[in-house]
Amino acid sequence: MTQAKKILASGITEAEAIDRAKGGDAEAFEMLYGLHKRRVYSLCLRMTGNTAEAEDLTQEAFLQLYRKIATFRGESAFSTWLHRLAVNVVLMHLRKKGLPEVSLDEALEPAQEDGPKKDIGARDNVLAGSIDRVNLERAIESLPPGYRIIFVLHDIEGYEHNEIAEMMGCSIGNSKSQLHKARMKLRDLLKISRAEKAAKR
Amino acid sequence: MTCAEFQRVLPYIIDTGGNAEQEEHLRECAVCADLVADLKYIADQAKLLVPMEDPSPRVWQGLQKSLEREGLVKSAPARGSLLGLPSRDWGWMAAGAAIVLLLAGIFFTRNTAPAEKTTSVAAVSAAPNVSDEDQQILNSVAQLHPDLRASYQDGLRDVNSYIQDAEQSVKNDPDDQAARQLLMQAYQQKAALYQMATRSTQ
Numbered sequence: 001m002t003q004a005k006k007i008l009a010s011g012i013t014e015a016e017a018i019d020r021a022k023g024g025d026a027e028a029f030e031m032l033y034g035l036h037k038r039r040v041y042s043l044c045l046r047m048t049g050n051t052a053e054a055e056d057l058t059q060e061a062f063l064q065l066y067r068k069i070a071t072f073r074g075e076s077a078f079s080t081w082l083h084r085l086a087v088n089v090v091l092m093h094l095r096k097k098g099l100p101e102v103s104l105d106e107a108l109e110p111a112q113e114d115g116p117k118k119d120i121g122a123r124d125n126v127l128a129g130s131i132d133r134v135n136l137e138r139a140i141e142s143l144p145p146g147y148r149i150i151f152v153l154h155d156i157e158g159y160e161h162n163e164i165a166e167m168m169g170c171s172i173g174n175s176k177s178q179l180h181k182a183r184m185k186l187r188d189l190l191k192i193s194r195a196e197k198a199a200k201r
Numbered sequence: 202m203t204c205a206e207f208q209r210v211l212p213y214i215i216d217t218g219g220n221a222e223q224e225e226h227l228r229e230c231a232v233c234a235d236l237v238a239d240l241k242y243i244a245d246q247a248k249l250l251v252p253m254e255d256p257s258p259r260v261w262q263g264l265q266k267s268l269e270r271e272g273l274v275k276s277a278p279a280r281g282s283l284l285g286l287p288s289r290d291w292g293w294m295a296a297g298a299a300i301v302l303l304l305a306g307i308f309f310t311r312n313t314a315p316a317e318k319t320t321s322v323a324a325v326s327a328a329p330n331v332s333d334e335d336q337q338i339l340n341s342v343a344q345l346h347p348d349l350r351a352s353y354q355d356g357l358r359d360v361n362s363y364i365q366d367a368e369q370s371v372k373n374d375p376d377d378q379a380a381r382q383l384l385m386q387a388y389q390q391k392a393a394l395y396q397m398a399t400r401s402t403q
Binding site (some may be wrong): 024025037038042043058062063126127128131132133136138151155156169176177181183186 | 211212215235236237238239242243244246247248249250252253254255256257259260261263264268271273274362363364366367369370373374379380383397
């Protein structure tokens with residue numbers, strides 16, 4: 001659905017709500033919040049893995065949106081613009097907290113002691129068809145923060161490596177390397193979960 | 202090419218494809234082929250994850266205070282209702298809540314006894330992506346807003362898949378509180394979609 005055609009509960013389009021919000025219309029702010037809150041909150045929750053932090057960051061993202069909405073010129077879709085703003089709010093928060101995002105000086109052959117194991121010489125059942133979204137959401141929550149952020153941005157939110165590299169201030173190669181380790185770690189977690197479920201039966 | 206050599210370059214070729222030597226190794230090595238299949242499967246499944254949870258009302262309340270404090274709004278909304286819904290919409294909110302409670306009640310009543318969990322997976326797996334009730338809603342939307350039909354259809358398909366997955370998790374382990382919570386959220390999201398669709402056809 002295009003931005004112009006999104007019709008809000010009150011019958012006005014999203015584009016009209018944006019115009020009205022630029023003029024300080026409180027009701028228009030509220031409509032835009034209602035339309036985008038779930039996606040923004042979900043992004044914050046998946047990136048932080050913490051409900052309270054996700055709520056604070058959602059509030060901060062929308063506050064920044066309202067402060068900056070007059071600068072929105074429609075070069076990209078409003079949701080894309082808002083989403084990027086929310087990602088930046090989360091990344092800024094994580095930097096302030098000093099949580100690991102992506103190590104800038106990581107070698108291409110990083111130590112594997114706390115990461116996923118390489119899979120050389122052992123064959124196991126493939127995952128296809130054996131995981132559902134509930135398990136996957138849980139496994140993503142268990143990822144170390146650095147892996148989780150890259151995985152959420154690339155595989156869930158659909159950002160390209162060059163965009164992630166720009167947002168996180170790392171190289172494209174580093175982004176690819178971290179994403180790979182995140183997927184490998186998820187594979188380990190999902191296989192453990194599958195084995196535990198099989199043992200319960 | 203050895204498995205170690207292949208897996209060293211895998212992060213950089215998995216989404217784009219490798220050179221002839223790498224592709225040949227992938228064709229001939231079952232271990233690496235399984236690995237690549239798993240990693241692509243995980244990436245594909247991740248693309249299907251949709252936002253399911255709303256922030257608590259506290260977020261909007263805090264935001265509203267900040268907006269007023271900073272003078273970003275001209276005036277506070279005149280209505281006192283949650284998220285500015287006109288009073289006539291509370292009827293639909295109540296109807297939606299009733300749908301949620303009905304669906305949840307039926308499901309949880311049927312799935313409190315662990316003995317049932319082994320018999321029901323196949324039935325759930327066969328659940329259609331779009332039910333007859335969904336189809337009726339979609340037809341109503343299509344009559345008045347043909348351009349919105351596809352969005353509602355995608356939304357219902359996503360939420361139905363979530364419900365299906367969450368129901369299966371609860372059936373597999375009725376004591377799994379996280380799965381139950383996810384299932385409730387999925388029901389709530391479906392009820393919200395029904396409300397929105399109904400509103401758009403009024």
